[in-house]
Amino acid sequence: MKLSEAEWQIMNALWKKNPATAREIIDSLDEDVRWAYTTVKTMLTRLAVKKAVAETKRGNTSFYTPLVDQQMTRRNALQNVVDRMLDGAVAPLMSFLIEDRKLSDRERKELIRMLRNADRKGESDDRDHK
Amino acid sequence: MKLSEAEWQIMNALWKKNPATAREIIDSLDEDVRWAYTTVKTMLTRLAVKKAVAETKRGNTSFYTPLVDQQMTRRNALQNVVDRMLDGAVAPLMSFLIEDRKLSDRERKELIRMLRNADRKGESDDRDHK
DNA sequence: GACAATCTTCTACGGATGTAGTATATTTTT
């Protein structure tokens, strides 16, 4: 499941609220995204063709629902980003998170908590950590 | 500076070793990437056109060098990924790092260290970019 | 019921991308 940038926008909107009509999707997009109605429709049709969304008609109007899982889709996309763009290394991702895109205090704490947690449930190879 | 997926491959090779000829680049790519010589040349020419690399001739052969900074280019690309694909949220990135893409023990420790460090120097914490 | 608003389907089109063939110039090897 490969999505184009514009398609991500649509999917993100749909993941937030669904089912939704083309009109609802447009309205939910950022102000600065000024797509014509038919542009969004084209996107939706293409997404339907690739089975990323389901199209259901009620009367004259189509309602759309995501068919792919957000978590999973993002995960795959990120894996691809790491593989292609970062040449397989996660380090740049980490420094992006930590240095560039300053995490809020909140996020930083949360991240540390997650890491500790991951550490604990990490299988056999744990050595001296007391 | 927007790079296509194939262009990232080339740039990653060039960042690793430069200047390099088209031939050297091909040879440095993963085994499973079987591009024709002219394909790589096309890529390089396009990259030269958009000023991402410099082309210098020595005799009959061209040598290429990156003109854009790896760190910076990746950073921008990642910001774009967060904005478009992740709808502005970094949380999915974190969980990708921590849950999906299991960090090695080594990487996890390093990440924690970085976080602690960022914590220390982040007294005058102001956020909200753009 | 007529007109306006809205939705639908179909078609289009320029630029980006992946992928490479051809013909030609140059360099290297017998």
Next chain:
DNA sequence: AAAAATATACTACATCCGTAGAAGATTGTC
């Protein structure tokens, strides 16, 4: 120097992507 290998410049082309207009179907409104 003739042949073989290699590099270059140019051209091509199918598909994807962003973006939307046109024309017709349906629904809402006075």
